[in-house]
Amino acid sequence: MDRIPILQMGRFLLVTIQVDLYDRLALNLExxxxxxxxKxxxxxxxxxxxxxxxxDSFMGRIxxxxxxxxxxxxxxxxxxxMQPAVAITLIELGLELKGVSTALNVERGMALLQTKIGPEEDTEEDEDDRGS
Amino acid sequence: MDRIPILQMGRFLLVTIQVDLYDRLALNLExxxxxxxxKxxxxxxxxxxxxxxxxDSFMGRIxxxxxxxxxxxxxxxxxxxMQPAVAITLIELGLELKGVSTALNVERGMALLQTKIGPEEDTEEDEDDRGS
Known part of the structure; x- marks a missing residue:
């Protein structure tokens, strides 16, 4: 496998990382x-x-x-x-996941995103049309 | 990895299969x-x-x-x-995915499920309460 699938769910993208990321896989994912x-x-x-x-630190950096x-x-x-053991390891290693938020599971993550980005706007295509 | 994560999204469960299923992985997933x-x-x-x-036929059976x-x-x-090549292979091999529906992507799959199982009922806990 050299690609991790990215699933679109409404306004969000979902990526499930199931394997250790190696160089090419990580670059492809990015x-x-x-x-x-x-798109x-x-x-x-x-x-x-x-x-x-x-x-590990590589994964953290990616x-x-x-x-x-x-x-x-x-x-x-x-x-x-994130598994509890992973959270412990991250802190013990002094790794930070900078610039990203965390949530317990997908549902809470979605709820968090909803609050972060606010309510759904009326289709962005309209704005594009207005702009052009 | 010996487990494929199962994500809950509202009334649905989402499984992303990214690796070839071998025996134990498939049994665990089931x-x-x-x-x-x-639950x-x-x-x-x-x-x-x-x-x-x-x-392959094993994956099809699982x-x-x-x-x-x-x-x-x-x-x-x-x-x-499903990738086009996979659909072609399935038919050429005479494999059927019995008992399952297919959809182009997650969003359409969700829409299909919504139509199949109907609108959301008022929390099932209420029904349980009524029943007990």
Whole structure:
């Protein structure tokens, strides 16, 4: 597998990371995600890491990168489903997930995104039309 | 990895299959999913296979099993994100995904589930209370 699927759910994108990210996979994920945000106009990115029992500094950096890139593209990033052991490890290693919020599970993550980005606007296409 | 994460989204469960299923992983997925349906009272199961470029008879059987098990637990199963090549292979191999519906992507899959299971009822807890 050299790509992690990105699922669109309304205004959000959902990525479930199930395998350890190696270089190419991580780079593909970053570029795919930015392109998806651009293409779909998504306002939020949910990254589910419930399948990961280990998060190392590389993974932490990739998640941070994704958060920063999404931010530039005007999308918020929320990491969901972190296992307790992973949270402990992150703190013990002094790793921070900069620029990303966390939530217990996908549903809470979605709720968090909803509050962050506010209520759904009337289709952005209208604004585009007005602008042109 | 020996477990595929199952995400709850409202009344639905979402499973993203990103790796080839081997025996134990498939069995774990089946049992996890049935337990999740039981625990959450989910009415629909979405299986995203957009990351799979190959579906063999084993995978087909597992998806069929999940569909049948979910059906018994009163949940509909929809397979989403199938790649065109996979659809071609399925037909050429004469494999059928019995008991499951398909949809182009997660959003359409959700819409399909909504129509299949009808509008949201007022919290099932109320019915339980009435029953007891």
């Amino acid at each position: 570029s795919d995600l930015v392109q998806m945000v651009n 779909t106009g998504a306002r939020g990115v949910l990254i589910d890491i419930s399948a990961l029992s280990i998060v 998640i941070g990168n994704i958060g920063s890139m999404s931010k530039i593209m005007d999308a918020e990033t929320v990491v969901v489903g | 049992s996890d999913l049935v337990q999740m349906v039981n 959450t009272g989910a009415r629909g199961v979405l299986i995203d296979i957009s990351a799979l470029s190959i579906v 998806i069929g099993n999940i569909g049948s098990m979910s059906k018994i637990m009163d949940a509909e199963t929809v397979v989403v994100g």
